[in-house]
Amino acid sequence: MYVPHTFIECKYGPELVVTCTFRSSPVAGSNRVFNTPLSEQGIVGFGIGLATQGSTAIAEIQFADYIHPAFDQVVNEAAKYRYRSASHYHCGPLTVRAPYGAVGHGGHYHSQSVEGFYAHVPGIKVVIPRGPSQAKGLLLASIRDQNPVFFFEPKWLYQAAGERHTQLASLCTCMQSLSLSAGSDVTVLGYGSQIQILRQACEMAQSELGVSCELIDLRTILPWDEDTVIQSVCKTGRLVVSHEAPLTAGFGAELAATVQAECFNHLEAPIQRVCGWDTPFPLIFEPFYIPNKVRCFDAIRTVVDY
Amino acid sequence: MANAVDAKTLDESTLLEIYGKMVLSRTLDERIWMLNRQGKAAIMASSQGHEAAQIGSVYALRRGTDQFYIYYRDLAVMLTLGMTPREIMLGFTAKVGEPLSGARQFPTHGAYPELGLINLSNVIATQLPQAVGAALAIRMRREDGIVIAYFGDGASSFGDTHEAMNFAAIHRLPVIFMCENNKYATSVPQHRQMAVDSVASRAEGYGMPGISIDGCDVIAVFEAVSEAASRARNGGGPTLIEAQVERYLPHTSDDDDTRYRPREEIEEARLRDPLKLFGERLMAMGILDNAASEHIYSEARAEVNAVTDYR
Numbered sequence: 154m155y156v157p158h159t160f161i162e163c164k165y166g167p168e169l170v171v172t173c174t175f176r177s178s179p180v181a182g183s184n185r186v187f188n189t190p191l192s193e194q195g196i197v198g199f200g201i202g203l204a205t206q207g208s209t210a211i212a213e214i215q216f217a218d219y220i221h222p223a224f225d226q227v228v229n230e231a232a233k234y235r236y237r238s239a240s241h242y243h244c245g246p247l248t249v250r251a252p253y254g255a256v257g258h259g260g261h262y263h264s265q266s267v268e269g270f271y272a273h274v275p276g277i278k279v280v281i282p283r284g285p286s287q288a289k290g291l292l293l294a295s296i297r298d299q300n301p302v303f304f305f306e307p308k309w310l311y312q313a314a315g316e317r318h319t320q321l322a323s324l325c326t327c328m329q330s331l332s333l334s335a336g337s338d339v340t341v342l343g344y345g346s347q348i349q350i351l352r353q354a355c356e357m358a359q360s361e362l363g364v365s366c367e368l369i370d371l372r373t374i375l376p377w378d379e380d381t382v383i384q385s386v387c388k389t390g391r392l393v394v395s396h397e398a399p400l401t402a403g404f405g406a407e408l409a410a411t412v413q414a415e416c417f418n419h420l421e422a423p424i425q426r427v428c429g430w431d432t433p434f435p436l437i438f439e440p441f442y443i444p445n446k447v448r449c450f451d452a453i454r455t456v457v458d459y
Numbered sequence: 460m461a462n463a464v465d466a467k468t469l470d471e472s473t474l475l476e477i478y479g480k481m482v483l484s485r486t487l488d489e490r491i492w493m494l495n496r497q498g499k500a501a502i503m504a505s506s507q508g509h510e511a512a513q514i515g516s517v518y519a520l521r522r523g524t525d526q527f528y529i530y531y532r533d534l535a536v537m538l539t540l541g542m543t544p545r546e547i548m549l550g551f552t553a554k555v556g557e558p559l560s561g562a563r564q565f566p567t568h569g570a571y572p573e574l575g576l577i578n579l580s581n582v583i584a585t586q587l588p589q590a591v592g593a594a595l596a597i598r599m600r601r602e603d604g605i606v607i608a609y610f611g612d613g614a615s616s617f618g619d620t621h622e623a624m625n626f627a628a629i630h631r632l633p634v635i636f637m638c639e640n641n642k643y644a645t646s647v648p649q650h651r652q653m654a655v656d657s658v659a660s661r662a663e664g665y666g667m668p669g670i671s672i673d674g675c676d677v678i679a680v681f682e683a684v685s686e687a688a689s690r691a692r693n694g695g696g697p698t699l700i701e702a703q704v705e706r707y708l709p710h711t712s713d714d715d716d717t718r719y720r721p722r723e724e725i726e727e728a729r730l731r732d733p734l735k736l737f738g739e740r741l742m743a744m745g746i747l748d749n750a751a752s753e754h755i756y757s758e759a760r761a762e763v764n765a766v767t768d769y770r
Contacts, residue, residue, distance in 0.1 A: 189626065199595065
């Protein structure tokens, strides 16, 4: 696992605490890296308490599907902590990590994408990396950020062969979006594990349709990089948004609504959203649920042919 | 102001000081309630009946060192920690200079770092896991302070409470769980809130000591909290203290307790008013008489009048 190895090497002050479910690190010591009971709301609550005292607290929820008991502590406590105390206190040193998304066989409760719920809460940040190098840099940025950050890691990356990552690679400590390919015909927007699929769809669009796609990885969901996206869509006139989370009230709806308001006169076609279906995440029917490269390719073709 | 000590004795001046605090708290509380009824003060959760439990506990701890995670009924804790009546009233009148939240939250909610008052919200029991996390931070840093988390009988039903107590006991954290059991969670009486007679009886289930005490006896509270504080400071871990108190007024100023509570029950509860009990005790000890008591009351009234008139 690349993440724990890396961040433990990078020290953040004398109080580095990870509440997690993997074995203790020999570097940080078992009083600073330890397992907790099964208490998600407690885990986030403990983290708020630690962070309020100035300790860097990195809490792990084993699967994002299980973060829901902590919703109260996130929404009512962490997100409002600074505002409600006239800035006397905040829980900025808190970072909560959770693996999210499809893994091939996870079913209802090991596959969920939850970013939509947490994007709706002013007062926290939501960050989602697309791969190992990004995960390292974004996690470090999240830990350093003086706001509580919810860091959702694509679950399938834990099993993938992955990209080669060197310790000496420069870290992306900026949480803005990143354009992965410059294009002129359509803006393709996504985040996390969906980026790999969108990459393939863009390649198909290039080779089969001669369509030049500008692929953007949002990286941070809350707050999201409106400027980069608006600039891109004003240039291309077309937008395809894709996420694994269900369609209705998914984060794609926020992206589409903002872009249509800001780029209305530049749009050549309605904005397409390619998302998970509005059902519980299925087990054996997972391949039909995922917004795969064919569905994404179809959406690109739709906006181009409009 | 004398700092609390772990020893179980309090000198005369401190005893009189405690009595003065109880009188001031009651007087302020009554005035805020009155103003609320006149439409001049915002929503209030009265602490009347809880004074001994709240004030006795603060005196047993180290102001300026220990961390206080209070709940919405802890007006007397706030006063005893060092908030002035004017500062408290600013919250109820939502005036500039309100120190806890800049008047963003309900009155008495927010934070006062200099006094060790950590960030109170309006959500029940969420402060308990946070208090436990704070205790973990303090222990890791090998700091001197401990944490006290106040909550009511209703809060004891929450998942947050269970998780906090479990975690604190596993890691033997320096935290005191202080339950002010006034036998009503808004309108829900204790027997509908739990199947046990005592919140403290659950402590054994978590693996920590638990004690149920008379929360109307300020000395008993002081002694119990002192012992728990000593245990916490010496690495002995958490304690669950249940202080049996009475709630004289409705849940908040937006509640009508005539719907669910007989008046006779409240009248009977007032026979054991903590102010009356402590006043009588001090008189029996010969350190207070009627004249002195009346003087303390009139000083409290004068202070509260000045605060009321402040514009």
